[in-house]
Amino acid sequence: MGGWAIAVHGGAGVDPKLPEERQEEARRVLRRCLGVGAAGLRAGLSAVDVVEMVVRELETDPVFNSGRGSVLTQEGTVEMEASIMDGRGRRCGAVSGLTTVKNPVSLARLVMDRSPHSYLAFHGAEDFAREQRVEVVDNSYFITDENVRMLKLAKEANSIVVCEVDAIRLQSPADTCSASSTITDGGLHMNGLPISIYAPETVGCVAVDNGGWCAAATSTGGLMNKMSGRIGDSPLIGSGTYACGACAVSCTGEGEAIIRSTLARDVAALMEYKGLGLQEAVDYALKERLDEGKAGLIAVSRNGEVAYGFNTVGMFRGCATEDGFMDVAIW
């Protein structure tokens, strides 16, 4: 064992009917971003530099839905969030409620490196972005026609689903056949939305460098049709992102479930306190800690191991290790 390793994800919870061209496009982007990360690790860059660089690529590429192409809040705007953690020293940075910042993960890094705090949000984060002179654009840059259309469908789907059930759970009732035909799809739901409308919104990267240091970063546009001001798991250290001496983890899926189960931290805690290996810890956390939640995650260990796990239908993912192994997959 030993050596560098890297894993990326583009979200968990994939529509089983996703057209083949979209699948191929996703695989291409994952392969490209993995290549960028692997080249960086080979060249001796630190894990934290590599995860930032790779997540920037994933944010900028329109295929995955963070940055440009982010989903819309119930008001039709974009509110992005991200976090980054350097296992070396367990330093971290996070941002939420960004509306104009082109690369949220880089602003999170600046919070970590250039502010006395770990987490900035909304107006304060936007002010900090301007002080730091990061690239900003108008909120409309992030909004795509596709997502405007999806928001409309999501509102229709929620108005059918919510009336019959406990508002907190937003589980599908058994009978949704009164919904319009675009919405029925075998009953697969994530976060209360039919899988054809729900689009996994999160991207992430974990890496371990030549020095054995691990780092993780996660970035997202959040949840389709969310309330304005809603914060999910991606910017929360310990929930969506975590890195320490032993490992680095980035999660994706139902944000509320990931928060309640402190999923990323639990993988590390299982290794530290229960002595489990990386894959065992990943499997245990997904099985025992999520209750009915649906999520996936990627992880690396200081020993150059990579692991994934997900209890959803599919997770866009890829990994590469120093010995030349590379894999990109969806199902």
Place this chain on the structure above:
Amino acid sequence: MGWAIALHGGAGDIPLSLPAERRTPREAALRHCLDLGVAALKANRPPLDVVELVVRELENSPCFNAGKGSVLTTNGTVEMEACIMDGNTKKCGAVSGLSTVVNAISLARLVMERTPHIYLAFDGAEAFAREQGVETAHSSHFITPENVERLKNAKEARRVQIDYTQSIKGAEVSATGKGESIIQATVARDVAALMEYKGLSLKEAAAYVVERTPKGMFRACATEDGYTEIGIWPSGINGDLEYPNK
């Protein structure tokens, strides 16, 4: 087994020379809040209700960095945050960036109970507060002369004063101290994780996690068998108050 309750009013460099006029009101407030909590537990109120009502009292007291008496941002404003968690159901609610809501903890509970989300912040949280009709007040309600003075001193010293209370798992663990250290060490979850995964007792787990014992923490606790304690510094130092069987 029986019920038990613990509460805190902040940790940090609390000097042993803290003058009586700054110490006594805080101890009295802790005492008052503890009594309320104990009465509610004796009346069989569920733990979630108990932690909410106790934290509301602490927020309403100007002695602590929550609600009324919150410390100020660099702009001289308040931005309050809170969270609550039910150990039974593992449901949770959190809010950040509140500037007008009198009881942030209650809004956090409403996020938990009345939205499909866990965490709302800033404008979105304030809008939700208005939808829910919770009590709001002008900033003058929250800002105390003591904190205006603190901000002035901090700016002169060019330091950032970080001192807040953060309730995480309502019935179980609440961490306080320098926020950034708590975030990176996921302190509250670690106490639970040590018990679950390493089999430590609560006391052992808490001791393991506290990497640097702060110089003091305003705290109070009580158990069903009649033990109560109110204190500031590590037990035994400088006449910490201990109240035997009540």
